Amino acid sequence: MQSRPNRRTVLKTAALATTTVLAAPYVRGAYAAGKLNLGCWDHWVPGANNTLTKLCNEWGEKNKVEVHIDYITSQGEKDKLTAAAEAQAGTGHDIMSHRDWNIRIHERVLEPLNDVADQLIKQYGPISPVAEYLAKIKGTWRGIPTTVGSQVKPCQSRFDLYKQHCGVDLQDMFPADESKYDKSKTDKWTWDLYLECAQKLYKAGHPVGLPMGQASDAVDWVGALFNSYGVVFVDEKDNIKINSDETRKAMEYLKKLMAVNPPEVYAWDDAGNNRWIISGKGSAIMNPPSSWAVAKRDNPDVAKNIWIHGMPKGPKGRFVGQLPQFYGLWSFSKNKSAAKDLLLHISQKSSVAQLVQASVGYDLPSFKSMYDIDTWKTVEPPKGVVYSYPPRGDEETSMFGKPARSEVGAQMYNQAINTVMVAKFTQGNEKLDDVIKWAEKELEGTLRA
Amino acid sequence: MADTVHSSWVPRLQGARAASAKFGFQRFMRRRSTIAILMCLPLILIIVCLVVYPAFYSIWLSMLNKSQTRFIGLGNFSYLLSRDVFWMVVQQSAIFAISAVFFKAIIGLITAHLINNLPTKGQRKWRGMLLVPWVIPLALSSLGWWWLFDPTHSAFNWVLTQFGFNEIPWLSAPGWARFSVILVNVWYGAPFFLIMYLAALKSVPDQLYEAASIDGANAWQKFVHITLPMMRNIISITVLFSLIVTFANFDIVQIMTAGGPRNTTHVFATYAFLLGIRSGDLPLGAATSLFMFPILAIAAIFILRGVRKRGREIG
Incomplete structure (x- = not known):
């Protein structure tokens, strides 16, 4: 039989319940500092995501924050679609990784991160100019460069074929030790020598494979070449500068270079050049070490003859296309201070070293002071293959669209105005003046407010 | 007397009205068109949420500037x-x-x-x-x-x-x-x-x-x-x-x-x-x-x- 509660029991229970409710927020539970949701780029290297998860979980346990990570693929731009949806809806993850121009695109809903960036710059020195161009908008950092997924696209060549058919020793030119770089040797590696070798390799049945579609690999290497010829599309003050002698020289050069590429390069996506070198038919591409890593698994004979090295030098210098990624903190995040602390944690050199190791050297931090991480020296075969993957010597990073305002640059880059222009001239055989006029008109469009 | 008469038929009238309203509602619910609308309602709601609203939203969006902060017409x-x-x-x-x-x-x-x-x-x-x-x-x-x-x-x-x-x-x-x-x-x-x-x-x-x-x-x-x-x-x-x-x-x-x-x-x-x-x-x-x-x-x-x-x- 159940006893009826008397007045005293009721009062006692109510007092106990009230105390519990009031005290609950102050109880230090397992995740007392709340929750953080991350939407991160899904790495193509097996196991690389695990290292990031491990780093975040370690930080979460130490700081009593529950960290949840969704890895979102960039296939079909799914990551960009997710970011666009979250930005419009004003809800979603707290931290989101953004590729290339996405920080600029979503700047209105991204939290200023100057405190985090300043702290990192204080610790590790200047951030790469390309990363700064993309993430620092009107003096405010809206994103922090990530190590995961950030990349440059240097030359990746079959050194055996270069030796055999061109008499060029790439390993000697770009040894796996920066202190042994000899300026008299690296200065010889110019776009003219590149063309000369490409012609010989074409005749030998091993053409170089330089994409000329509208995907980022194509836009990046063409952007780097234009930079090394001093071509400016639009300057900082919105002046269209494409109609220049530099442009004409670069275009005439590209006409000769594209003639010794396989005709299908105009249809290649970002995987086209990878497949070209892995197949064993191609002699050189411009890409991060992902193609070498896949060749190591699928075609080891090719992998052991690959050497990653500096880009050719042009009249205005040596440039390599860079494509950094960033972490952005949405302004609608509920746990901003914890998010900033996590960003600082995963940007520390000790964390970066683990991430670089997990990606077999593919992931590239945006701080030059971190380029001494051991992974790039030790990865093989051949030993030192990825040593020159981080820009070394006189090599500078470039981004097609720079130095225009970043909202203008984003349009230029994503609409691949540079490669369409080259394809019109080299594949479509349109007159150079007409092509330049077309580009001028397209660039006018990008300046629209 | 008049008051008595009035007070006697008013509740009857109200009752008749209530019965008629109830009957009317039942008749309304029994109509084929009402049933059809009710059965289509979930679909109509889905279409309104996933087709009509996005369509009008995209028309509105197309008339904003790049940063979606200003109306620029066409x-x-x-x-x-x-x-x-x-x-x-x-x-x-x-x-x-x-x-x-x-x-x-x-x-x-x-x-x-x-x-x-x-x-x-x-x-x-x-x-x-x-x-x-x-x-x-x-x-x-x-x-x-x-x-x-x-x-x-x-x-x-x-x-x-x-x-x-x-x-x-x-x-x-x-x-x-x-x-x-x-x-x-x-x-x-x-x-x-x-x-x-x-x-x-x-x-x-x-x-x-x-x-x-x-x-x-x-x-x-x-x-x-x-x-x-x-x-x-x-x-x-x-x-x-x-x-x-x-x-x-x-x-x-x-x-x-x-x-x-x-x-x-x-x-x-x-x-x-x-x-x-x-x-x-x-x-x-x-x-x-x-x-x-x-x-x-x-x-x-x-x-x-x-x-x-x-x-x-x-x-």
Whole structure:
């Protein structure tokens, strides 16, 4: 039989319940500092995501924050679609990784991160100019460069074929030790020598494979070449500068270079050049070490003859296309201070070293002071293959669209105005003046407010 | 006294009103139209949330500036009209949709006739097999086609070279790339025409053919004077439906060429994706996608007017 509660029991229970409710927020539970949701780029290297998860979980346990990570693929731009949806809806993850121009695109809903960036710059020195161009908008950092997924696209060549058919020793030119770089040797590696070798390799049945579609690999290497010829599309003050002698020289050069590429390069996506070198038919591409890593698994004979090295030098210098990624903190995040602390944690050199190791050297931090991480020296075969993957010597990073305002640059880059222009001239055989006029008109469009 | 009378009939009147309201509500609920509306309500809600609201939102979006902070009226539309690339997209979309629908209709008509003339026992097997392209998810089959057309390792080119022919730049030359995306669209969409035409053919009364045979009509005359007139409404509706779907196609072009080479295979949807999502200009992307609307609306008005007219004639 159940006893009826008397007045005293009721009062006692109510007092106990009230105390519990009031005290609950102050109880230090397992995740007392709340929750953080991350939407991160899904790495193509097996196991690389695990290292990031491990780093975040370690930080979460130490700081009593529950960290949840969704890895979102960039296939079909799914990551960009997710970011666009979250930005419009004003809800979603707290931290989101953004590729290339996405920080600029979503700047209105991204939290200023100057405190985090300043702290990192204080610790590790200047951030790469390309990363700064993309993430620092009107003096405010809206994103922090990530190590995961950030990349440059240097030359990746079959050194055996270069030796055999061109008499060029790439390993000697770009040894796996920066202190042994000899300026008299690296200065010889110019776009003219590149063309000369490409012609010989074409005749030998091993053409170089330089994409000329509208995907980022194509836009990046063409952007780097234009930079090394001093071509400016639009300057900082919105002046269209494409109609220049530099442009004409670069275009005439590209006409000769594209003639010794396989005709299908105009249809290649970002995987086209990878497949070209892995197949064993191609002699050189411009890409991060992902193609070498896949060749190591699928075609080891090719992998052991690959050497990653500096880009050719042009009249205005040596440039390599860079494509950094960033972490952005949405302004609608509920746990901003914890998010900033996590960003600082995963940007520390000790964390970066683990991430670089997990990606077999593919992931590239945006701080030059971190380029001494051991992974790039030790990865093989051949030993030192990825040593020159981080820009070394006189090599500078470039981004097609720079130095225009970043909202203008984003349009230029994503609409691949540079490669369409080259394809019109080299594949479509349109007159150079007409092509330049077309580009001028397209660039006018990008300046629209 | 008067008060007494009044006080006695007022509650009765109220009761009668309540009973009548209850009865009226029951009658209202029993009406076929009410039941129909109630049953359609979930669907109407879904359409309002997922079609009507996004449509009006995209119209609103298309009239904002790039950063979505200022109303600019038709600024995005006039900007698009001044771009060469946009006009190329208009031209390519028209070529893509019209040629694909034309070939789908022709292939669908021929195969429907062939199947209709098969013995009933064998028809089901052929119908099932020919429907396969339409049943496979489009993204998956486009990927399969992309492998067949792969710029470097195309299976078709391998076969061609085995027979001593030159390789074809399926996806790297503008003309061939256009051909390839149209071919895949025809392959995917023809079964829809087939099944619709087959259903229409089955509904043509045999007596008409028998009477024509007695009058000495040959097969072509039967087709032109009996089959085609009896199928005209189905053909019109199928063409309209397919035109709408083909104009709005995204998957095939995005997977196979992503609009390249040199923007020559972009259609409205892929170009809108490039401007809106990849380049971060959502208002301009919305404006691009809305250009399809007047074209399709005009086509729909003409086709549906013809269908109604013929319906009245038959009725």
